Amino acid sequence: MRLTLRWFEEQWEIKPTQGAAAHLKQSILTWLEQAAQRFVQRLMADAEPQVWQTTDANGKRWWNAHDPATSRSLYNVPEAEMRAWLEQRYYPVKANASRA
Structure with a gap:
């Protein structure tokens, strides 16, 4: 399983190891990516x-x-x-x- 993060023009790929720790790490990274995207969208919307x-x-x-x-x-x-x-x-x- 592979997790791909995109932030503006940069992209990272994370290949977690097997186990609960890897799943937790993947969940946290996914949540952080979604939170960052919502934050940027909110900043852009507030300026309009x-x-x-x-x-x-x-x-x-x-x-x-x-x-x-x-x-x-x-x-x-x-x-x-x-x-x-x-x-x-x-x-x-x-x-x-x-x-x-």
């Missing part, structure tokens, strides 16, 4: 902005967002304003660019 829609009493849809990376939020704005807010997050405009 959360965006959702709400509808007012008249049936008009509004956009809302929260960016955990900057702690900035935006509430009840039209779609165009939400798009501009998201674009600014990924493509910030430099203040000196307009003076060039």
Whole structure:
């Protein structure tokens, strides 16, 4: 039996010996690999902005967002304003660019 661990671009192969100790070692290594993968996924998910829609009493849809990376939020704005807010997050405009 062989256990393969993958962490980013590196890969290790472990060939445990027979017995309960080897089984325990394999179980621990499998658990550690899964925990590390969940940790990285959680870090990546926490950095992404959360965006959702709400509808007012008249049936008009509004956009809302929260960016955990900057702690900035935006509430009840039209779609165009939400798009501009998201674009600014990924493509910030430099203040000196307009003076060039």
